Amino acid sequence: MPEQLTAWQLILDGDATLFAIVRLSLGVSLCAVALASLIGMPLGAILALTRFPGRSGLVVLLNAFMGLPPVVVGLAVYLLLSRSGPLGALGLLFTPAAMVVAQTILIIPIIAAPTRQTIADLWSEYRDELRAMGVGPVGRMMTLLWDARFSLLTALLAGFGRAAAEVGAVMIVGGNIAGFTRTMTTTIALETSKGDLPLALGLGVILITIVIAINAAVWGTRVWAERQAG
Amino acid sequence: MMRAPSSDLPLVIDEVSLHAGATRLLDRVSLTIIRGAPTLIVGPNGAGKTSLLRLCMGLVSPTAGRVTWGGRTEHAPERRAMVFQRPVMLRRSTAANVGYALAQAGVPRPQRAARGADLLARVGLLELAERPARRLSAGEQQRLALARALARQPEILLLDEPTASLDPAASRAVEEIVLMAAQSGIKIVMASHDLGQVRRLAGDVVFLLRGTVHEQRSASDFLERPATPEAAAFLRGDLVI
Numbered sequence: 001m002p003e004q005l006t007a008w009q010l011i012l013d014g015d016a017t018l019f020a021i022v023r024l025s026l027g028v029s030l031c032a033v034a035l036a037s038l039i040g041m042p043l044g045a046i047l048a049l050t051r052f053p054g055r056s057g058l059v060v061l062l063n064a065f066m067g068l069p070p071v072v073v074g075l076a077v078y079l080l081l082s083r084s085g086p087l088g089a090l091g092l093l094f095t096p097a098a099m100v101v102a103q104t105i106l107i108i109p110i111i112a113a114p115t116r117q118t119i120a121d122l123w124s125e126y127r128d129e130l131r132a133m134g135v136g137p138v139g140r141m142m143t144l145l146w147d148a149r150f151s152l153l154t155a156l157l158a159g160f161g162r163a164a165a166e167v168g169a170v171m172i173v174g175g176n177i178a179g180f181t182r183t184m185t186t187t188i189a190l191e192t193s194k195g196d197l198p199l200a201l202g203l204g205v206i207l208i209t210i211v212i213a214i215n216a217a218v219w220g221t222r223v224w225a226e227r228q229a230g
Numbered sequence: 231m232m233r234a235p236s237s238d239l240p241l242v243i244d245e246v247s248l249h250a251g252a253t254r255l256l257d258r259v260s261l262t263i264i265r266g267a268p269t270l271i272v273g274p275n276g277a278g279k280t281s282l283l284r285l286c287m288g289l290v291s292p293t294a295g296r297v298t299w300g301g302r303t304e305h306a307p308e309r310r311a312m313v314f315q316r317p318v319m320l321r322r323s324t325a326a327n328v329g330y331a332l333a334q335a336g337v338p339r340p341q342r343a344a345r346g347a348d349l350l351a352r353v354g355l356l357e358l359a360e361r362p363a364r365r366l367s368a369g370e371q372q373r374l375a376l377a378r379a380l381a382r383q384p385e386i387l388l389l390d391e392p393t394a395s396l397d398p399a400a401s402r403a404v405e406e407i408v409l410m411a412a413q414s415g416i417k418i419v420m421a422s423h424d425l426g427q428v429r430r431l432a433g434d435v436v437f438l439l440r441g442t443v444h445e446q447r448s449a450s451d452f453l454e455r456p457a458t459p460e461a462a463a464f465l466r467g468d469l470v471i
Binding site for chain 1 (some may be wrong): 289311317331378
């Protein structure tokens with residue numbers, strides 16, 4: 001299998017193009033995870049702790065949006081950011097920033113939905129105790145998010161996995177411009193269609209390795225921290 | 231001791247009924263809790279002891295009648311604290327659990343460490359301060375729950391069978407803390423179905439059966455001269471339901 005040999009060679013040689021692509025991919029996906037957590041975790045907690053008309057509908061919608069097709073999110077963000085779109089003046093289309101926006105929208109539900117479930121379960125356990133201590137609504141949210149921190153890591157990982165693996169959204173809003181918005185997944189799609197299988201394979205191997213390594217690291221942290229905190 | 235100008239005492243329960251769906255948990259209960267020796271709420275399981283304590287804490291609103299704390303009907307638990315039968319430990323260290331209660335009670339951050347250490351010393355958990363609270367034994371968790379409750383500097387401390395699932399040594403440790411709290415002027419209201427505990431702790435007794443108060447009198451009167459046949463049967467150790 002000469003293709004695989006070349007793929008390993010590219011990795012082992014530390015090919016500059018290849019590592020620029022890896023860096024961009026990770027940067028975009030990690031930014032998206034950070035932003036989506038800042039929005040998705042409080043959103044999930046609010047949905048778990050408050051009662052208002054239309055809440056059930058919102059919960060169903062949120063769960064459904066965990067399966068949002070990336071191309072559809074990409075298309076929506078594209079329309080938003082295109083020159084004639086409402087946010088066209090920002091000039092973000094075909095930049096890494098646009099890719100971050102698209103991936104953030106894509107994974108907010110993936111982080112918010114499990115957060116809501118976790119916080120709801122924890123609240124039913126903590127309810128009396130926190131009410132007896134006179135903890136207000138904001139304090140409840142902060143307390144529950146903090147005490148659920150280990151379970152929430154799993155939601156975070158799911159979000160990262162989704163962001164790192166998707167092609168559709170970054171392809172549409174990033175444009176797959178070489179050296180600027182070309183990520184691992186868009187490169188794999190492109191190189192495969194061009195017939196340059198070594199680079200595609202090399203990236204595939206790296207992508208999977210990174211996802212496994214990050215999961216292992218977070219898992220290890222979780223096990224260690226749970227032992228510390230009970 | 232006095233932190234807020236207003237007091238939660240006397241705690242007055244006036245003709246209170248409590249229903250959960252079709253189930254009647256409490257039926258026209260009237261009770262006045264004033265400063266003094268511990269009041270023990272006695273009765274078999276299912277008599278309504280937990281419901282009565284939750285009413286006293288303001289965690290549930292009565293279906294009929296009303297509960298007032300120092301004449302006020304508001305529900306914010308400022309001068310009262312409660313220890314549940316199975317207290318929930320926050321997923322933090324022992325010290326952090328007390329620190330959390332202190333923060334909620336409005337103790338400024340710089341004072342929390344010293345106050346927390348003092349509280350942990352009072353319940354004998356100072357050596358376990360850094361241990362995750364959920365790794366503590368049942369007895370230790372109950373004592374930590376007491377420390378958290380005392381962190382609120384309550385006037386009234388409500389306890390729901392705090393020794394129900396503990397062995398004798400752990401029960402004694404809990405009782406000693408309760409007695410210490412009572413001696414420091416905190417009004418103790420404690421549910422129990424353990425007559426030995428009533429004998430050791432109670433100043434007066436509220437005998438609760440099927441959601442109604444059958445007797446309310448001094449502990450010695452209750453134990454020696456029960457006025458109702460139900461209480462007499464309960465004291466004999468008959469199965470009263």
